[in-house]
Amino acid sequence: MEKMKLLAQWTYTPKPIHRGYTKEVCLVDLGNRDGKYRFETKTLSDEFVERFTGGRGFGLGLLWEAVNENTKWDDPENEIIISGGPLCGITQYPGAGKCYSVFLSPATKQTYASNAGGYFGPLIKFSGFDSFELRGIADRNVIIFVDGDQGKVEIYESPFSPKDNSYTITDELHDYFSAEDEDRENGKRAISVVSTGQAAAHSYICGMNFSFYDLRRKVARLKQAGRGGGGTVLRHKGVHALVVKKRKVTGVENDPADLATLQQVGIKLHKEIHDYDDVQCKMRKVGTAHLNEVMNDYHLLPVNNYKFGQHPDINNIHSDVYTSLFTQGLPDGCWYGCSLSCAKAADNFELKTGPWKGKKVTVDGPEYETAASLGSVIGIFDPKWTIEANFYADHYGFDTISLGTILAFLAECYELGLINKDHTGGLELTFGNKDAMMEMIHRMAEGTDEFAVAASRGIRYLKDFLSEKYGADRKVMEDIGMEGQGLEVSQYRCQESIAQWGGYFLTLKGPQHDEAWLIFMDMVNKQLPTFEDKAEALYYFPNFRLWFSLVGLCKLPWNDIEPADNHIRYKGIEAAKVPEHVQNYVDIFNAVTGKNITKEDIITQSEKVYNFERVFNLRMGKGTREWHNIPARGLGPVFEDEYMARPDYFDDKLREAGIDPQGLSVKEKIEKLQAHRRAQWEKLVDAVYKRRGWNKNGIPTLETVKRLGIDTPEVVEVLKKHLRPEDEWDN
Amino acid sequence: MGQLMDSFITVNGDRHPWREGMTVKDLLDEKRFTFRMIAVWIDDRPVERDRFDSTPIPKGAKVQVVHMISGG
Secondary structure (H helix, E strand, O other): OOOOOEEEEEEOOOOOOEOOEOOEEEEEEEEEOOOOOEEEEEEOOHHHHHHHOOHHHHHHHHHHHHOOOOOOOOOOOOOEEEEOOOOOOOOOOOOOOOEEEEEEOOOOOOEEEEEEOOOHHHHHHHOOOOEEEEEEEOOOOEEEEEEOOOOEEEEEEOOOOOOOOHHHHHHHHHHHOOOOOOOHHHHHHOEEEEEOOHHHHOOOOEOEEEEEEEOOOOEEEEEEEOOOOHHHHHHHOOEEEEEEEOOOOOOOOOOOOOHHHHHHHHHHHHHHHHHHHHHOOOHHHHHHHHHHHHHHHOOOOOEOOOOEOOOOOHHHHOHHHHHHHOOOOOOOOOOOOOOOOOOOEEEEEEOOOOOOOOOEEEEEOOOHHHHHHOOHHHOOOOHHHHHHHHHHHHHHOEOHHHHHHHHHHHHHHHHOOOOOHHHHOOOOOOOOOHHHHHHHHHHHHHOOOHHHHHHOOOHHHHHHHHHHHHOOOHHHHHHHOOEEOOEEOOOOOOOOOHHHHHHHHOOOOOOOOOOOOOHHHHHHOOOOOOHHHHHHHHHHHHHHHHHHHHHOOOOHHHHOOOOOOHHHHOOOHHHHOOHHHHHHHHHHHHHHHOOOOOHHHHHHHHHHHHHHHHHHHHHOOOOOHHHOOOOHHHHOOOOHHHHHHOHHHHHHHHHHOOOOOOOOOHHHHHHHHHHHHHHHHHHHHHHHHHHHOEOOOOOEOHHHHHHHOOOOHHHHHHHHHHOOHHHOOOO | OHHHHHOEEEEOOEEEEOOOOOEHHHHHHHOOOOOOOEEEEEOOEEEOHHHOOOOEOOOOOEEEEEEOOOOO
């Protein structure tokens, strides 16, 4: 690669980390397409740190200050803020390399927070910044380079074309910025690149790829902040890549207050992983793809646009098959010290299609989500096809979850006759048609025609496009389009778990499973018999899980490995909380920060941010009950073939609802089941809002924000505009 | 009537047929509970995972099969 043209440079003095924080933010403002670049260091107040804790909280707090109620995702005022959190970068405890990207989403038109592994989060923090804040829109395509060793931030003119994609950009930048290192390989390892691909120029579902350099494979690997359209925002800003370089990484970069405790707690979890992973989730061998056949067994695997939960070809995508495709025996952690090593990869994989046809590549994943999204949900049970689709999705910038759910929606529209070959550019987009699906992915990335562009913008966009352009039946599309708040549903079939309706559709940002996964607890274990029980779970788990996003941790070491006696020492829902690991989190937070929090404080820290984000979305014109909606397919069968896949089961469900199925046609049964479940949904919404301290319209009450200490004048002003007496609860 | 009732156990609150010699593993197989991260309690007493295939379920027992949470 030729020498890049330097457009702007700024020097700073990296502030050392004290007890997990630098309390400094690097702001890079690209101007408003005028080439006026600006750099600034912001210092965070103690009050700000206390209110938002870190990570996603810092991102939301900073974004609140940057935008107003009229800001759109493509305005220069919209930002991408990447923050690690106080535990981000520790090497003693597994899963501590996560960072969170916060932005206004092109898909949902409200705040989004998306997490990624890789080295960017820790390295930007070790370069002196708790948050990296990117504002404005450049006058040309640029590369932004943070040199944490030299204390420099530089903006270069991008040498890449708009058609260049993530693996190209990432590889070349690891190479370019390590050119002067004597030890080239370790130089590459000191670098992390954030990029996206060509699809982000027009798609709304593009994520950001965060790299880390794999010394053993000698390739740059990509971990995705996939969801919500962060990559789309990045490209819209004219940024082809963010790059950070920081050579010095030690186990004490975070300046922990109590290193001995940090080490001790870490060793305990490493030992658990070593001793029990092989008999528990096998994360070290196959990552989250261990769930493939499990989800099928419990009717939870999404098949053909979530119509069915099982498929006879499940053995084709069994975790044993994926285990054989992944290279074994390598320490696949996406940050130093993660012995859970779930970042699996298929090496020397020869691509059969697309611009890199014939090339051998290393493909990250697929994880469970992608095995389902670019697999079962579109009726494909061919792991090698899925691996190829996974590669191109990452390369082009697509979020694999949204991509698969969109393709599934289109396939069902096609099979229902809502669209045909005239609309699809000649593609026969049926379930299981591998060639057509792969071609569609390439076309969506290219933006070949208006159909491909519309598809790349998500189901909500497609519903408008297909009904207005082709006269497709809007009601049917509303029923079968698996999206909420503009975000496509991730890869679990939630129909038979009322609690998971909430886990998906009563969320801050849309149906992503990172708030709550309650299907087993509700549907199988039957531990949540009442709406109040479900509401309690939909209070605790979203708040508990949000905490990972505040501090810079991965969720997986919480409950994809557990102490050997967890299942006999704790009973019921307590066991699902994995209390010993919760205590680990308390201990390592205190060990790093020197604070003295309790497990209850974890919930309070999260609840502050959870409610702040809810108010933020209210400020952006969302955040009320009307945006919490669930499609009919999310509640149960829509068409007769779905009901008839499990007729006895659904007949029993009708009887449980006090409806005698005798003498009813299948169509009538479906109507009655849907009506019953819709009524249950409304009850769930009420119960959850009450438990969360929100009013009937889903808005946090003044009492709630006051209790949490987030009742700043700005927050109260937003609430007062929307709180109405008629939305107060009767008791 | 009593004998009829004793031919069942309850599993997570639902009635399930019982037979002489039925073990925890038998029950999990019949229910197709294949997930590895499972906790089983019989009449409020926990069963170690490595003893599922050797632990008999008494007739009329109240069995709780608790699936933990894992995944993305």
